[in-house]
Amino acid sequence: MPHIELPEGLPGISAGLTYRPETAKPLRELAHVLLHEPGTLTPGERELIATYVSSRNDCYFCQTSHGAAAACHLGDASVVEQVKTDYRSAPVSPKLKALLAIAGKVQQDGKLVTTADVEAARAHGATDLEIHDTVLIAAAFCMFNRYVDGLGTWQPRNPEMYAQMGQHLAEEGYLASSIRQPVSAT
Numbered sequence: 001m002p003h004i005e006l007p008e009g010l011p012g013i014s015a016g017l018t019y020r021p022e023t024a025k026p027l028r029e030l031a032h033v034l035l036h037e038p039g040t041l042t043p044g045e046r047e048l049i050a051t052y053v054s055s056r057n058d059c060y061f062c063q064t065s066h067g068a069a070a071a072c073h074l075g076d077a078s079v080v081e082q083v084k085t086d087y088r089s090a091p092v093s094p095k096l097k098a099l100l101a102i103a104g105k106v107q108q109d110g111k112l113v114t115t116a117d118v119e120a121a122r123a124h125g126a127t128d129l130e131i132h133d134t135v136l137i138a139a140a141f142c143m144f145n146r147y148v149d150g151l152g153t154w155q156p157r158n159p160e161m162y163a164q165m166g167q168h169l170a171e172e173g174y175l176a177s178s179i180r181q182p183v184s185a186t
Contacts, residue, residue, distance in 0.1 A: 034140060047069045051084065059149055
């Protein structure tokens with residue numbers, strides 16, 4: 001049950017964004033640039049970073065929706081689950097593993113990121129832009145996760161809804177809602 005009166009039938013962040021459209025616009029634009037716009041990290045890799053941070057924050061809505069987007073990009077949902085469980089043994093590149101290590105530290109406290117962490121990422125081929133974007137994705141998703149959970153939003157356990165959201169996010173990005181109409185509780 002949400003802590004404030006939010007639009008009914010809209011799960012997770014969709015409810016908060018609909019409630020306050022003037023803050024929704026810059027939040028959507030930030031997510032779009034970080035996760036969808038062309039970059040040197042693939043959209044799948046960026047979605048994995050968002051999913052990993054969201055899983056560490058135990059935000060069901062964000063880890064499931066972004067995990068579904070990552071699975072669409074990667075063509076393999078099992079990689080998403082492996083990253084959430086133990087990224088060190090997941091079938092991802094050493095560079096992404098080094099970036100996930102940084103993201104995990106940012107999720108706990110940005111001050112935990114060390115020069116050694118950054119040098120390890122660079123040793124695996126990470127650029128300064130990729131390190132920057134990893135830190136920003138991790139920090140932004142801590143904010144998004146706290147926004148979703150702090151409002152007590154509705155987070156249904158509906159795999160088909162998340163699969164559709166993931167497909168929309170992977171194909172269309174973040175500028176428009178992936179929820180086209182209110183979702184029923186069943």
